[in-house]
Amino acid sequence: MSKKRYVQVGLGGRSRMFTSAILGDFSSLAELVAICDTNQGRMDFFNRQITEGEHEAIPTYKADQFDRMIAEKKPDTVIVxxxxxxxxxxxxxxxxxxxxxxxxxxxxxxxxxxxxxxxETQKKTGRNVQVSFNYRYAPPRSQLKELIQAGEIGEVLSIDFAWLLNTSHGADYFRRWHRNRKNSGSLLVHKSTHHFDLVNWWIDDAPEEVFCHGTRKFYTPETAKQRGLEKHGERCLTCPVKEKCQFYLDITEGHFKDYYYDCEKEDGYFRDRCVFGEEIDIFDNMSVSVKYRRGAVLSYLLHAYSPYEGYRIAFNGTKGRLEHHACENTYISGDGTVPGELEKGNTSITLIREFSAPESIEVRTGTGGHGGGDPILLTDMFDPNAPADPLKRKAGTRDGAYSILIGVAAYHSIDQHKPINVDALLNGERL
Ligand SMILES: NC(=O)c1ccc[n+]([C@@H]2O[C@H](COP(=O)([O-])OP(=O)(O)OC[C@H]3O[C@@H](n4cnc5c(N)ncnc54)[C@H](O)[C@@H]3O)[C@@H](O)[C@H]2O)c1
Structure with a gap:
């Protein structure tokens, strides 16, 4: 069987999950034929890393040479x-x-x-688009899908969902491009797309109407003042008060140096901007209410400055209630550790059938990034003979759209102080 040809655009911290899979476990099925980025330094770093091992350097193309790259390298699939x-x-x-x-x-x-x-482009071209929703693949989250799909709590009528980002990983979104809505759509899109996708998939329904309150009360110049940090700099590297700041990030060492510090002269991408900066325009408290087509209602909270990282969710169904909670290890994206690992012994699933005592369900575990989801996702992505999936975890543009449209509706709701109809965002089209 001939190998599938891939090119990858964007060679930052997250890119390695895909490049390592193609060069490693899936090298008999897949070939990386080119890489592309606005930053030549990050592409060169990648090539330095892989040529230290058994691999040859991969041809690089700057972002404005994307069309040329496709014409010359003739890939089957572009990884974005x-x-x-x-x-x-x-x-x-x-x-x-x-x-x-x-x-x-x-x-x-x-x-x-x-x-x-x-x-529209997908309709016109008929091409395939896969959205890499790794959270679906984490064993406990797949387990919830199985229980709901098997009808253990009947039809789900309401969901309470609270996600806590901590002052390490959560704070990190306020340091770089995520901190501005024009780049990330705010955390309501950048982060919550995972969570809204999970709910849409768990209950197998699409959102209809969204209302949201959002504030920024923690990552603010006022908080800096309260902590005696009012003389903070634009970034940690040159900050006059770095010695007394608990949010100080040193990017002159390790992975941060290779990916960001050494490459910043080319594009001015500072990885360590102050988390209390004036220019931040995303929220750190978000409270979203979603009504689904079949009538279920979701109450969702996202906080970005919690002392620990994790989440609690409860589904209330016509035949009972399902509760799940999990804590994640502390990490910062790109710091070289396994991202989003679930803490052992700190994850639970409880099934409470109607008129019955709570039943603790043994939680399945997995290894690898994002609660063990990353490695399973990769098999689904790169192996054409991956086993058929009764949980339908492979996500496409419909899933990608409805997960972001809840967040988009939420920020419009905050701006306009009113509920937002999701179909209206697609000019009345239902997917
Ligand atoms: N699924 C997950 O769990 C998960 C985890 C982390 C990040 N992500 C996603 O992965 C993506 C990358 O995140 P990251 O943390 O690696 O970011 P990053 O900032 O570390 O890297 C982004 C890369 O894109 C390049 N780039 C910027 N603009 C470009 C353009 N116009 N054309 C080509 N290249 C361009 C940058 O130079 C950089 O190399 C984001 O969309 C993020 O949401 C997903």
């Missing part, structure tokens, strides 16, 4: 791992127009206009 998230849609659409399939990191995109363009 660029950040800012708002850059995804241009590559997703152009790749399809040039005859390629696409694998894209979440969020698929950041607003309704770009979302409609992706959907």
């Amino acid at each position: 791992t660029t950040g800012p998230d708002a850059t995804h849609s241009d590559y997703i659409c152009r790749a399809m127009e040039l005859g390629c399939d696409v694998v894209t990191e979440k969020p698929m995109t950041t607003d309704e206009v770009r979302c409609r363009k992706i959907l």
